[in-house]
Amino acid sequence: MSDEVKIRQTVLEILGGIAPEADLAALEPDANFRRELDLDSMDFQNFVIRLCKALAVHVPDRDAAQLTSLKRCIDYLR
Amino acid sequence: MPTLGADMEAGTLVAWRKQPGDVLRRGDTIAEVDTEKGVIDVEVFHDGVFDAILVAPGTRVPVGTPLATIRVAGEPAVAPVAAAPAAPPAPPETGEVRPAAAVAPTRPLPTPPLYAPALDALGRLRISPSARRLARELGVDPRLVEGTGREGAITRADIERAAAGEPAAPQVAVPVTPAFAPPAAPPSADRQDRQGHQDRLDRMRRTIAAAMSRSKREIPHYYLSTTIDLHAAMAWLDRENERRPPEKRLLAGMLLLKAAALAIREAPELNAVWEGDRVVVKPDVHLGVAISLRQGGLVILALHDTASRSLDDLMDGLRDLTARARAGRMKSSELSDSTITVTSLGDRGVDAVWGVIYPPQVAIVGFGKIVERPWAVDGGLFVRRIVTATLAADHRVSDGHRGGLYLDAIDRLLQDPEQL
Numbered sequence: 001m002s003d004e005v006k007i008r009q010t011v012l013e014i015l016g017g018i019a020p021e022a023d024l025a026a027l028e029p030d031a032n033f034r035r036e037l038d039l040d041s042m043d044f045q046n047f048v049i050r051l052c053k054a055l056a057v058h059v060p061d062r063d064a065a066q067l068t069s070l071k072r073c074i075d076y077l078r
Numbered sequence: 079m080p081t082l083g084a085d086m087e088a089g090t091l092v093a094w095r096k097q098p099g100d101v102l103r104r105g106d107t108i109a110e111v112d113t114e115k116g117v118i119d120v121e122v123f124h125d126g127v128f129d130a131i132l133v134a135p136g137t138r139v140p141v142g143t144p145l146a147t148i149r150v151a152g153e154p155a156v157a158p159v160a161a162a163p164a165a166p167p168a169p170p171e172t173g174e175v176r177p178a179a180a181v182a183p184t185r186p187l188p189t190p191p192l193y194a195p196a197l198d199a200l201g202r203l204r205i206s207p208s209a210r211r212l213a214r215e216l217g218v219d220p221r222l223v224e225g226t227g228r229e230g231a232i233t234r235a236d237i238e239r240a241a242a243g244e245p246a247a248p249q250v251a252v253p254v255t256p257a258f259a260p261p262a263a264p265p266s267a268d269r270q271d272r273q274g275h276q277d278r279l280d281r282m283r284r285t286i287a288a289a290m291s292r293s294k295r296e297i298p299h300y301y302l303s304t305t306i307d308l309h310a311a312m313a314w315l316d317r318e319n320e321r322r323p324p325e326k327r328l329l330a331g332m333l334l335l336k337a338a339a340l341a342i343r344e345a346p347e348l349n350a351v352w353e354g355d356r357v358v359v360k361p362d363v364h365l366g367v368a369i370s371l372r373q374g375g376l377v378i379l380a381l382h383d384t385a386s387r388s389l390d391d392l393m394d395g396l397r398d399l400t401a402r403a404r405a406g407r408m409k410s411s412e413l414s415d416s417t418i419t420v421t422s423l424g425d426r427g428v429d430a431v432w433g434v435i436y437p438p439q440v441a442i443v444g445f446g447k448i449v450e451r452p453w454a455v456d457g458g459l460f461v462r463r464i465v466t467a468t469l470a471a472d473h474r475v476s477d478g479h480r481g482g483l484y485l486d487a488i489d490r491l492l493q494d495p496e497q498l
Contacts, residue, residue, distance in 0.1 A: 020372075021372060049325045061320050
């Protein structure tokens with residue numbers, strides 16, 4: 001499994017856990033999912049925590065705020 | 079049945095988590111109750127022994143109805159009785175057996191004929207302030223008491239009779255004022271178990287409507303706002319978060335919550351509840367945090383002892399509260415203990431929010447989103463992160479001058495973030 005596929009799958013799984021009612025299949029790569037899925041600051045922080053844990057990466061606080069679309073997550077993490 | 083917020087009229091007992099004969103400690107979860115906010119864990123107020131069950135699972139009862147009796151530690155033993163809601167044991171008259179979770183008469187209410195409660199022209203219950211106070215002291219729900227005074231008004235004697243268990247109240251039908259129309263009671267427990275998502279949402283919308291209508295009708299709000307420079311607070315927060323792993327990072331909102339709680343020491347009368355005809359100032363600050371639910375609606379949950387806990391502890395507490403609120407697993411104390419509310423529409427929202435006070439509280443603080451704005455300091459112009467803080471407060475309890483001191487105290491606290 002390529003990094004890109006793994007990152008994409010991990011991001012979608014985590015988003016699905018935070019916003020169980022969301023239709024993630026319809027989420028565009030460029031879409032700001034904070035806005036699309038109505039994630040508040042606590043939701044977004046939980047997303048970053050789980051992402052770092054799942055991929056065993058460290059994301060500094062100043063970078064975390066930009067992880068707001070599938071594409072940005074993939075570009076930053078792969 | 080405890081009051082889990084000003085907007086609650088009735089609840090359904092879902093399950094007993096303890097059984098007669100069990101030893102109970104203050105704070106233990108004794109039962110689960112279903113409300114429009116989800117399933118709530120009902121906690122006990124006293125150490126003691128579970129004496130008897132008075133309400134069977136699946137039963138919907140009005141707020142104030144005793145659910146069970148607890149023998150308080152140190153009192154003589156009473157034989158534990160198995161669940162028998164139709165024929166409960168007669169508890170002693172002297173009140174040493176205390177009902178669980180709701181301060182209410184210790185005997186089960188008999189089922190009398192229905193009656194229409196006496197309402198005045200505004201649809202409010204006819205009851206004197208002193209009778210209302212007595213009802214509160216004795217744990218009687220005045221809406222369930224038949225009034226014998228002028229035009230059916232409820233008197234102190236009516237309340238005393240109700241507390242002694244003489245007259246009474248229907249077990250299921252809840253007579254209420256028109257403004258507080260309760261969620262329609264489903265016809266059976268079975269049906270209620272299968273209640274759909276939409277149904278719960280409808281009920282939540284109605285209860286929010288009832289509480290907010292009551293607030294706007296009864297509370298003379300006054301409003302203040304101030305713009306706070308967050309330069310020092312955000313610089314401190316950025317430094318802290320840069321050296322912390324994600325799970326230990328603090329949200330900017332935590333600094334605002336803690337400052338709102340600490341500032342109460344400068345205007346303690348804002349941390350209070352209005353009890354019909356007087357204000358009761360609360361010694362501890364349990365900040366109510368408005369948490370929006372993903373499926374719609376919101377709940378206000380108490381972040382206990384907000385002023386005395388560390389930011390890290392509060393952060394963990396808020397994370398836990400938010401998760402459980404959204405999963406529909408809250409505790410009764412979280413729903414009933416808050417003493418002043420903070421509402422914040424988050425970092426994608428609006429510049430300012432003007433709150434509607436959550437009765438019986440007397441103030442609500444609002445924080446808008448944190449934004450960069452041009453800001454003058456000592457004759458120079460800078461770009462600073464700022465936030466608009468607002469206060470809506472009850473004019474029966476405080477005046478704009480005091481409210482202004484409170485907002486100013488929040489501002490000063492945020493200029494020195496290390497003391498938060």
